[in-house]
Amino acid sequence: MKSTHLGIALMIAAMLSFSVQDGLSRYLAETYNTPMVVAFRYWVFAVYVMILAARRPEGFRAAIHSTRLPVHVLRALLLVIEIAIMIWAYTIIGLIETHAVFAFCPLMVVALSGPLLGEKLTLPRLIALVVGMLGVLVILRPGTGVFSWAAVLPLVSAFFFALYSVLTRLTARSELNFPSFFWPAVIGAVVMTVIGVPKWQEVAAHDWPWMFAYAAVSVLSNWLLLKTYELAEASAVQPFAYMQFVFITLIGIFAFGESLSLVVLIGVALVMASGVYALWSERTAGNG
Template sequence: MATVTPPIQAPGKGILLYMTGIFCMATMDLLAKTLAQEVHVSQAIWARYAGQTVIVALWFLPNLRTVAKTRYPGMQFARSMSLLLGTSMFFTSLTFLGLAEATAIMDINPVFITLGAALFLGERFGPRRAFGVIAALIGALIIIRPGSEVFSPFAFLPMIAACGYATFILLTRKVGHDEDPRTSLLYAALLGAVVTSVIVPFFWVPPSPKAMLLMVAIGGFGALGQLFLIQAVRFAEASAIAPFSYVGLLIAAFWGAVVFGEFPDLATWIGGAIIVASGIYIWHRERVTA
């Protein structure tokens, strides 16, 4: 029987890694939205996984046989499919919603992560974490404003994506104690690449040189983002880092304004400020506890 290595508890480091990973993923979303204006969205999804697979395989080539060995084939498969579901739904939503709006709806995922961690991973769910998650949810609801035009049928796509992403984070936490993070990174890319490679030929549009460059960049940022996220949950509990998903909302608002001219309104800034404040509060409490 394999020996399970206890998780390293360094909440501050885990949160910093998580925020860096979120930045990479938010930038990848920007590139995907840009790419989807030229080709079918399935090509953006395929580029995310195929590009990451090539980069990871070349990176780990000297030790690829060792890296490919996993103790949890079933959970690695479930991780990859959960992430693929989340990516597919979110990339598709970007063709119908603004970058900030889709990200705001996606930011419901911290609630799913924290509750799932308490139910399935046995992590404690104290009043401070509950306060942070509830505050983050209130901030997201202020941005979404139920009943407004953001709540179109397409708004359910990032909600489904949030479920997929939360499941991915929880399963990553589960295998992260004694699984090589390189192995998790490889399988998250490889299985997604196999599935999308079967689907994408039916929707393929010949890409321009610009589109090809975007596809490569999507794979690169996806690989970096995944590596940081996998490392993050090795140092901090999933429910502790969950509220810091707000970083993606702020980055999305910035990219949306700069690249697409989508300027967030006052409600978006108020909701974002609440989410930021809740995350900083929990980070402070985690550092004090550690």
């Protein structure tokens, strides 16, 4: 049964959970290497999806069956790279600036949906893309002494996640949602085991609770997001995904001593406004 109001509430809760997850990943990555941190997260997440699959009414094998396994392998690799780059960016430029640039990701999805999904680049979408790119330029400030190469990292990460999202929409055309949820977790765990185990560092006793909290919050975040899309239409709840920047800003300021400059605030406002406009125009066109 669809419920837009409950879906919105769950989306906001998911964004809070994702923000806590990102804060914990920054804390851990300041002490331990990124592949190790990502590997631990994937191990716990893989166990979680295996349990979910085993409890599916249609049975384990039927639940994970997919005719697009090569696409899921590609999605898994894209997601692993995206997560690793984001965590690396957190340790260099901080949570706030990383997420300010990453906010351009939904507009990248719009841009990639044309060539990959055959969707038309309408005038509202084109306007949103142009305004969003201006917002990113305001944040990055290329050609000034403020610009840093590291500020490009979240833009690269956003591209990988946008491509992952478009491929997810592609698989959704021919199969159920669960395989799209299951395979990236399991394949990602295998990939990160190969990469992360050789780089494993001894974890201090006081950091083990934070490691498990990080993995648990990651599972919770994905569960909340899954429930959100079960309860409400994506177009109705997607604008509330931008609440993550509010939560990230608070965590960045109060937990890590970061600051939100006026220039970054103006830039991210342009990016978010263009993203909401693109979603609103699509929803209006769909209702019309």
